[in-house]
Amino acid sequence: MSAGKDTWRKPPFIASPALRYGLYAVAAVYFVVTLATLPIDWERVSDGLTRAQRIFSGAFPPSFDRAGLLFDGFMESLKIAILATAGGIAVSVPLAFMAAGNISVKPVYLLGRGIIIVARSFHPVIVAIIFVKAVGFGPFAGALTLLVYSIGFVAKLLAERIEEIDFGQVEAMRAAGAGFIATLAYAVLPQIMPRLVGLGIYQLDSNLRASAVVGIVGAGGIGATLANAFGRYDYDFALAITMVIVGVILVSEAVSGFVRKRIA
Amino acid sequence: MLKISKLTKRYGSGDPVLKELDLTVEGDQLTSVIGSSGAGKSTLLRCINRLVEPTSGSIDLNGTEFTTLNRRSLRIARRRIGMVFQGFNLIDRLTVMENVQSGRLGYISTWAALTRRYPREDIRHAYELMERVGIAHYANKRADELSGGERQRVGVVRALMQRPEILLADEPTASLDPKTSEQIMSLLRDLASELKLPVIINIHNVAEAKEYSDRIVGMRYGRIIFDGLPSRLGKAEMDEIYAGVPAQDRAQAGAAA
Amino acid sequence: MMSTETLHGAQDHWSRFTLRQRLLRYGGLALTLLVVGWALRSIDVIWAWVWDAPSQMADLFGRMMPPDPSNLPSILEAIWQTVNIATLATMIAVVVSLPVAYIAAQNTTPNRAALWVGRFILVSSRSVNTIIWALLFVAIFGPGIVAGIAAIMFRSIGFLGKLLGEAIEEIDRKPVEALEAVGASQFKIVLYAIVPQVMPAFFAVAILRWDINLRESTVLGLVGAGGIGMILQGAIDTFNWPEVSMVLLTILALVVFGEVVSTYLRKKIL
Known part of the structure; x- marks a missing residue:
């Protein structure tokens, strides 16, 4: 049979050689062309490196002189995150029911999914800019932004959870003659509650993180403090803020992970 | 010839798992090591190629002292010992041929290993061995598409690809159904005589051990308490090997020592 | 987890959670409400702007319509x-x-x-x-x-x-x-x-x-x-x-x- 055979090649992942080499070629050409056409101005880079050096030497040692300002910024971020999470969950629950294929009716389902897709698609910074233009600078724009951000995440995952529920309980409630709201309350809510609490805690952590960023475009919180420091060339203060942000993020990640583990 | 003398293995500061154990295996014998769980069978096998580091003693394979080798020489020396595992230990997502050729990894260049361009001689050898155990037609299949018995055959071929001077098999049939497990045992026996290869097998199933081995070694708590032809293994010997409560036994060993 | 202490007595009430669980739940809820309340009261926003926000947003949205593809x-x-x-x-x-x-x-x-x-x-x-x-x-x-x-x-x-x-x-x-x-x-x-x-x-x-x-x-x-x-x-x-x-x-x-x-x-x- 195959005795005496002394050659072997690994069967290629893509069987057709034309397609395989074609794909390799396309990938290689794309990589080379895009890399080669990158507008890197080396003079500018060497210029920039000295500038970076200036930034770094200006940043060391980090200055905690204005710790009060830093603290205020953080408290604002925290409040923004809390309100956005609370509001986000309040909006997400009905939206998730709308966007759950097994509970909702088709047109409502499509509307719910559409809202979620739009909320998820835009980066919070873009949303923040729009809100800053619409309602002015400050924490209110930040809270609205993170509310949208929360909806995109919480409503999506909650809807997926609702779609996974054990439908037998719903049928049992319906068989017992319960109304729509009663069915939701007794057959669906208990099944999704743990997930909702978990998502809420996770989202609070996420929002705190994001609030550090949306502030850069004017939506309040610690990000605004950071952007101001950067704009005023107070690099030592900016570094202090960044360090505190990193620290708080690590702590909040640990806390949220711990709480979620306890709940689950 | 494999000559183990005064082999001791102790994990941490507890009782030794192997106690000054002596064992010599030569020729094309198939030796089965039996004993209840915790007797130290698996540790014994892994001490031979130093997957488990022995605490003291000597392991000599055809003139090479294993216990004193440094990392690099140990790697080269390990090529001479083939090993077959209870859980097959194949790389699931690679093809059967790649799994088989991984037995040659100690010999071939890194480039050949990376590009899967194996030496012609190795490929011919692989096909011969796979033919011999009946898996040649699976060369291009992924290892996880095979049944348990077929997977263990791949494991055996991988070990034989090393052209080993001795073959160690750690419970090679424990994950297989009775019929397949007999097939693997008879395969190992036949290979031992065909390739003039000494084989040491750890095994739980005493009936299988008696049927297929040339020699049986019975272990109990780190010592060899039986060593002889399968026909000599009677009820009394069995009772001695398998009876006893571990704690009691350890206490006795402690009192004796 | 039902309470089982009155297993042989006449049982006329049932609750889904033990007292401790219920306290924990209500405590968690109260704490959440408290925290949200604190954040609402102390956050530095001009509430007049907040009430005005929907009309502002509608206004902005109105100005965005229809999208202009000339710069596509x-x-x-x-x-x-x-x-x-x-x-x-x-x-x-x-x-x-x-x-x-x-x-x-x-x-x-x-x-x-x-x-x-x-x-x-x-x-x-x-x-x-x-x-x-x-x-x-x-x-x-x-x-x-x-x-x-x-x-x-x-x-x-x-x-x-x-x-x-x-x-x-x-x-x-x-x-x-x-x-x-x-x-x-x-x-x-x-x-x-x-x-x-x-x-x-x-x-x-x-x-x-x-x-x-x-x-x-x-x-x-x-x-x-x-x-x-x-x-x-x-x-x-x-x-x-x-x-x-x-x-x-x-x-x-x-x-x-x-x-x-x-x-x-x-x-x-x-």
């Missing part, structure tokens, strides 16, 4: 740039993150020092947001796509490295043991026993990050780091709202496109 060619070019930033940065980050993941995984790291270096790289990369990385690289490279690629790349290394490191830590050790017994060198063990096991996670993580990077790349331009964000910023600064809505629509299309492509790739490869 340059919008599409910027989108192409955005895709390039995300793709190139993901590719480079994937390559760079491999050795980082290798030294940051408990079971493959050469020594403790390397483990901590690896973890430090991962944590610092992950904790600093893309936008902050972008601010830094715009200062170094000047405004443009290069700063954007660097920013996305630096942020991605931590994400990819962390998930890949976890994948390496979760591998089945048995094939590794087999190849040690064969006498293979460490590098060949990695090649044959670890790489094949990590491969699926590797592709899944790379595709996931590419999808995320598409979204992240859309905002780089707001700090001058190239891509569609530049055009968006320009349109907002000039109050060209119809163009803003056009850009937003294009971004929406881009993100949906990214999701479709990554779902397709994931199905194809895994």
Whole structure:
């Protein structure tokens, strides 16, 4: 049979050689062309490196002189995150029911999914800019932004959870003659509650993180403090803020992970 | 010839798992090591190629002292010992041929290993061995598409690809159904005589051990308490090997020592 | 968990939770309400603006309609740039993150020092947001796509490295043991026993990050780091709202496109 055979090649992942080499070629050409056409101005880079050096030497040692300002910024971020999470969950629950294929009716389902897709698609910074233009600078724009951000995440995952529920309980409630709201309350809510609490805690952590960023475009919180420091060339203060942000993020990640583990 | 003398293995500061154990295996014998769980069978096998580091003693394979080798020489020396595992230990997502050729990894260049361009001689050898155990037609299949018995055959071929001077098999049939497990045992026996290869097998199933081995070694708590032809293994010997409560036994060993 | 102490008595009440559980639940709820109340009362917003917000938003939305496609060619070019930033940065980050993941995984790291270096790289990369990385690289490279690629790349290394490191830590050790017994060198063990096991996670993580990077790349331009964000910023600064809505629509299309492509790739490869 195959005795005496002394050659072997690994069967290629893509069987057709034309397609395989074609794909390799396309990938290689794309990589080379895009890399080669990158507008890197080396003079500018060497210029920039000295500038970076200036930034770094200006940043060391980090200055905690204005710790009060830093603290205020953080408290604002925290409040923004809390309100956005609370509001986000309040909006997400009905939206998730709308966007759950097994509970909702088709047109409502499509509307719910559409809202979620739009909320998820835009980066919070873009949303923040729009809100800053619409309602002015400050924490209110930040809270609205993170509310949208929360909806995109919480409503999506909650809807997926609702779609996974054990439908037998719903049928049992319906068989017992319960109304729509009663069915939701007794057959669906208990099944999704743990997930909702978990998502809420996770989202609070996420929002705190994001609030550090949306502030850069004017939506309040610690990000605004950071952007101001950067704009005023107070690099030592900016570094202090960044360090505190990193620290708080690590702590909040640990806390949220711990709480979620306890709940689950 | 494999000559183990005064082999001791102790994990941490507890009782030794192997106690000054002596064992010599030569020729094309198939030796089965039996004993209840915790007797130290698996540790014994892994001490031979130093997957488990022995605490003291000597392991000599055809003139090479294993216990004193440094990392690099140990790697080269390990090529001479083939090993077959209870859980097959194949790389699931690679093809059967790649799994088989991984037995040659100690010999071939890194480039050949990376590009899967194996030496012609190795490929011919692989096909011969796979033919011999009946898996040649699976060369291009992924290892996880095979049944348990077929997977263990791949494991055996991988070990034989090393052209080993001795073959160690750690419970090679424990994950297989009775019929397949007999097939693997008879395969190992036949290979031992065909390739003039000494084989040491750890095994739980005493009936299988008696049927297929040339020699049986019975272990109990780190010592060899039986060593002889399968026909000599009677009820009394069995009772001695398998009876006893571990704690009691350890206490006795402690009192004796 | 029902209370069982009155098992033989006449039972006329039932509650789903024990007293302790109920207290915990109500306590948690009260605490949450309290915290939200505190945040509401103390946050520094002008409430008149809040009540006014819906009409402001409606007004802005009105000005955005209908979207103005007259600038579409340059919008599409910027989108192409955005895709390039995300793709190139993901590719480079994937390559760079491999050795980082290798030294940051408990079971493959050469020594403790390397483990901590690896973890430090991962944590610092992950904790600093893309936008902050972008601010830094715009200062170094000047405004443009290069700063954007660097920013996305630096942020991605931590994400990819962390998930890949976890994948390496979760591998089945048995094939590794087999190849040690064969006498293979460490590098060949990695090649044959670890790489094949990590491969699926590797592709899944790379595709996931590419999808995320598409979204992240859309905002780089707001700090001058190239891509569609530049055009968006320009349109907002000039109050060209119809163009803003056009850009937003294009971004929406881009993100949906990214999701479709990554779902397709994931199905194809895994």
